[in-house]
Amino acid sequence: MGNSQEILQQINWFLKPVSDFILYLFTTKTGYLLLLLFLILYLIFTIYNALKVRKIAHEAISRNLRPSFFERMYIFFSELIKAFMNIVSKLPVLLGVFLILFGIVGLSNAFTTIDDYVNNQKRIQELKTVVKNLDKSYIVAKLNIEDVDYVNNITKLKVYYYDYKLDDYLPNPQSIEIKGHDIYFLNYVMNFDYSEIESGNKVNLVMPYKIFSEEVAKDDGILLQTTDSLGIPYIFHRDDNEIYGIDKDSYYSRLKEFAEFMTNQEKARKEGIKSFYAAAPHFINRIRKGQSIVIWVEQTGGLVLKKERTF
């Protein structure tokens, strides 16, 4: 497709100016004036030539002999009529020429339209990728409500962290028991600029940190176990396909950089990080035993919470 488009562009490189000139001649006032000027010049030269020939013929007979005024008028009108008759007699040829000229215009327009079509197709693909990247959401974790004791105001839950390498929740959840029933799931959130997200170069990052509730202040909350044996947060585990444009080793070295961004705001801004803060989505309606609540990170920024769909 790319090669065909290039060939068409190359052909159109010389067809387009010719086409533009033809259109200029036949569709603009200046063009009509130019054509009229050519016709007048053609008639002037034709008549002048006939008069000159007749004058030379007279001079050949006698040096003092000149064509009379009436003779010159006769030659003028006869040449004028002859020129028009000549044009009329050559109409089929002229029509053929016009056909070719407008064929060039048509061909050039067709090539331009095809070129626009191919370029639009590319733009659509780009925009689709942008929409896809912006519209993406990634699961952070799932909270399974194990028990809600409204009498003693205690909630028991299990936190399942999502591992993108496994493409599933980790099998061993963290069990939590906390006072209260409005459970705040606190995370560190790092949002990148739209331009970084649109291109698919970066994904917004989230690191679960703590759980607290309407009864328990953040400082008294429960720390979440969110890292693997190497200390890498599960949320950063990615399948090879999910590691955009870099190999796995480079990806993990990038994680170290991210850690640096947390403490170096200037560097973070240069890398396209637009915000770094803590966010805690929480389920405000009455929670019930057996409910599953999923935390998502949105690529447009921030976290959202949804009840897990069950069959």
Added chain:
Amino acid sequence: MPKNSILQTNYLTMKGKILIGIVIIGILAAGAYYGFGYLTKQQDKKIAKLEDKINFLKEETIPLRFKILEKDTAQIKFIVKFYDQDSVEFNTDTLTLQGQELSFDFDVVKIKKGLSIAFPTKIFTNKIPAKKGIILFKYYDDHGFPQTMSTNGADTSYVRLMTELFTKIKTGNTEDIKGIYGSMVQDIAKLNEFQVNHIYKIVIHSKGGIEVSEDL
């Protein structure tokens, strides 16, 4: 047949072939022009639709901004300002809370596919549990209508929907609001704290995400 006649016939046949060739090229060019022209117009509509979708995904509203006035190991003093959907400031207050990290809590409601709105509910800190935080409804309760959602050109159904949602949220009767959830944002002590005399904004994204960042 005389040689001249044969040559003339061949010449005419060749002219005919050239003419047919030109006509075919012309028809093909016209077909390509109109065919691809039609497809290009369809593509333009698709492009406009995708660009609208991108703009919609990037849509943000800022219901409040705040500035830290004083901060020490015990408490934070800050000024908070409220804005409507047209970015017009309509209320402000100066508050002091025990703690070092400031938390802004919202109720997020999905009002249609892909569009969520957020109501500021309370402010608390790392030392104060959410239950004991400062309730924010009084700052934007305009005779039952949430002023943070006020916008020019709002119709009656919009006003009714917002008032109804706000009433339920204020009274805690949110059980029948499908998909409602809370969303709190705060700074991170030692890593990325809210700085004294810096202005911060809270951004609500169309998909329901909430972000807090410095208002540069």
